[in-house]
Amino acid sequence: MNEKILILDFGSQYTQLIARRVRELNVYSEIVPFNHLPPLDDTIKGVILSGSPFSVKDPNALHPELEKIVGQRPVLAICYGAQYIANHYGGSVERSQKREYGKAKLARLHNEDPLLHEIPEGSQVWMSHGDTIM
Numbered sequence: 001m002n003e004k005i006l007i008l009d010f011g012s013q014y015t016q017l018i019a020r021r022v023r024e025l026n027v028y029s030e031i032v033p034f035n036h037l038p039p040l041d042d043t044i045k046g047v048i049l050s051g052s053p054f055s056v057k058d059p060n061a062l063h064p065e066l067e068k069i070v071g072q073r074p075v076l077a078i079c080y081g082a083q084y085i086a087n088h089y090g091g092s093v094e095r096s097q098k099r100e101y102g103k104a105k106l107a108r109l110h111n112e113d114p115l116l117h118e119i120p121e122g123s124q125v126w127m128s129h130g131d132t133i134m
Contacts, residue, residue, distance in 0.1 A: 049081025
């Protein structure tokens with residue numbers, strides 16, 4: 001039985017890069033469309049929600065079935081995925097003054113999470129977004 005990380009794809013140009021980085025850590029990852037979530041069997045150890053060219057504020061925003069994921073497996077939500085979770089659970093997501101693209105430096109607000117504790121402060125990351133979680 002191969003353990004894996006499931007990546008729900010919302011159409012981000014970085015989804016393949018996310019999968020590659022996970023695989024470089026010697027962890028199998030599988031990309032699936034956000035609306036084709038397979039049953040969360042014992043092989044799926046975590047779920048990554050990708051980014052998207054959409055805004056959670058758009059009338060045609062993509063809507064994953066969060067209740068099938070959250071609380072069932074660890075979730076790492078990136079860009080649109082994080083914005084969607086924040087918006088879905090009552091957080092505030094606002095349109096940015098301008099879209100932002102390119103390299104950025106990681107700033108961690110909380111260092112307690114064991115999933116991310118070995119990632120150095122200031123690591124280079126990539127961004128492409130037009131919304132901000134307030």
